[in-house]
Amino acid sequence: MLKYQQIANQIEQFIEENQLQQGEKLPILENLMNQYNASKSTIVKALDLLEKKGIIFQVRGSGTFVRRKDRKGYISLLSNQGFKKDLDQFEITTKVMDLQVVKPTKEVAENLNILSDQDVYHVKRIRYIHGQTLCVEESYYNKEIVTYLNKEIVTESIFHYIQEGLGLKVGFSDMYMQMGKLNDEEARLLGLIAGEPKMSAETIFFLSSGKPFDFSKITYNYQQAQFFIQGTNM
Amino acid sequence: MLKYQQIANQIEQFIEENQLQQGEKLPILENLMNQYNASKSTIVKALDLLEKKGIIFQVRGSGTFVRRKDRKGYISLLSNQGFKKDLDQFEITTKVMDLQVVKPTKEVAENLNILSDQDVYHVKRIRYIHGQTLCVEESYYNKEIVTYLNKEIVTESIFHYIQEGLGLKVGFSDMYMQMGKLNDEEARLLGLIAGEPKMSAETIFFLSSGKPFDFSKITYNYQQAQFFIQGTNM
CATH class of the missing domain: 1.10.10.10 (Winged helix-like DNA-binding domain superfamily/Winged helix DNA-binding domain)
Incomplete structure (x- = not known):
């Protein structure tokens, strides 16, 4: 530092x-x-x-x-640090549903800017806040950059590991948010009812060199997730 | 400039x-x-x-x-310029439901950091995108700063007027987003059904001097609104 x-x-x-x-x-x-x-x-x-x-x-x-104007319990959408930091005051736990090396789908390959025969880590997790579901997170990491992951790492903060363990410099991110209604699978994982409100986000994280290394899709529990967005001076 | x-x-x-x-x-x-x-x-x-x-x-x-990675049709949540700029490619229209000078509620006074006997402009608008409802927007402006508004101004871009007409310098903003289900009134205004997904945002806009001048509550049509959020290097 x-x-x-x-x-x-x-x-x-x-x-x-x-x-x-x-x-x-x-x-x-x-x-x-x-x-x-x-x-x-x-x-x-x-x-x-x-x-x-x-x-x-x-x-x-x-x-x-x-300037500080945080409202407690809001997830800041400008920090690239993942949840852990914003929700310090809460007890966040993680259940790992899947962790394996796979070939990317066309969508994943495009967003990570890699070829379809390159390897990616696929990580699927459910995050809980005080024991309630907060979100289902499905992430794809370019294995050429994020060379190693195991269950212990993905149960904790992957971003902390990427920065401290692998020594990579996280640069910026692009996030796309949409609303809709939960399908059966999403509702089941979140413990909600199909047709209830759904907020989903696709995020691409880049190293400071501009290389995308993480493509994530998150589906939030509408009852738990609330966001804080700071707009800065232009 | x-x-x-x-x-x-x-x-x-x-x-x-x-x-x-x-x-x-x-x-x-x-x-x-x-x-x-x-x-x-x-x-x-x-x-x-x-x-x-x-x-x-x-x-x-x-x-x-x-870096540019815009997906067409997404509203950028980092720009403080209002919709007009992001959705240039679309036809955005506005219906003004209410425009009057009122005394602030406790919530409005707190967010604008004013006393309860000071005047605020109350503006309620429905925004349409290609003739479909995009959102219902309820805004409160500190009249000491935004000294004058009329129907023509609030039908067009209030932010353009504030900057060009009043010569004020817009600084930063704090936005708080939540999800839920539409109530009867919101559903009616958006042309949706009560109980359908709702995304609402409260935003406080500040002058570059740090003075809050605009407190807005927006309820989005979940079928139309999608957001783009760029996270920057930290």
């Missing part, structure tokens, strides 16, 4: 520990430089990162202010 | 006109500087803006690449 990222984490922690509210002003640049013993450009980079993450906002000529 | 914003628009247009695909490389910095007759720092700012908007991604030591 680079110095500006460390400082960004420290500032975020400072905001949390002191329970700073929306609109509260952070110390001026010079004070932050002293406090964190860092150059101006490092502090500027740390603040830019925090702004990107929606933690603060900067007003030219006026200063830096706290 | 500042120079780097103009250049960002030109580069975006260049990508569109030449139908550059995901992963295609843009010219190197020096060439862009020549092409747009701009300094290095201006080009860097233009590229950063385009990265923020999800149009490109930058790989250190390797270059700048096209």
Whole structure:
């Protein structure tokens, strides 16, 4: 982790520990430089990162202010970190339904930008929140990039493993959401009734090099899943 | 519009006109500087803006690449520009159900961070896409900031008017999405059946100064609305 990222984490922690509210002003640049013993450009980079993450906002000529407005229990759709981080306050558990190496369907190959004879890991999981179904998740990983998975890994956070274990740098993601009605299979897995509301999302995750490595389809339990989306300044 | 914003628009247009695909490389910095007759720092700012908007991604030591991955007909949830821009390819029409100055409810006052005796504009609209209902939108504007609205304005793009007409600078937004089932009133307005899937969103829009000016509640027609969410590099 680079110095500006460390400082960004420290500032975020400072905001949390002191329970700073929306609109509260952070110390001026010079004070932050002293406090964190860092150059101006490092502090500027740390603040830019925090702004990107929606933690603060900067007003030219006026200063830096706290933005945080999380409502508890909402899944943030801008973070690429998976659920674990957002739902820290909850007990999330996972049941692995399937884990195997397969050849991709045409749809999977297209979204991962690979050939149909390359290998992918297929992982199907049900996630629970406080014992209630949260979602059914079906993921395909390009095995050339995500070279190894086992049951223990996919029971925990795959993203944590990809970053810490494999040392890969996750870049960005494209997510497509749709609504509809649950079919029999989806309803059975979620413990709901066919025809009830369904929210499904397809997400492609890219390494910071721009290579797609994960294509996931998630079907959410409409009674449990709620989302928080921060739009940033353009 | 500042120079780097103009250049960002030109580069975006260049990508569109030449139908550059995901992963295609843009010219190197020096060439862009020549092409747009701009300094290095201006080009860097233009590229950063385009990265923020999800149009490109930058790989250190390797270059700048096209990111665009829009699927036609999806509403982008990261842009703060309202529907008009995303759904350009469609015919969007609006029916105004209500437009009046009222006192805020407790919920509205809290979200707009105003007192209960201050005035707000209440605007209720149904939006149609190709003649089908897309959503019912109920918005509350702090009248101290959005000082004037009339039927013509709210039939068109309120955001365009706020930015161009009132000269306000829109900053960021917080959106909270939930799923459920339509009640009788919602079903009637959307032309659906009570009990069918419902997706609703509450959004608070802030000026770049951090002041909330618009609190909106939208109920979407699950058959028409689909969303595109770009997650950016953290």
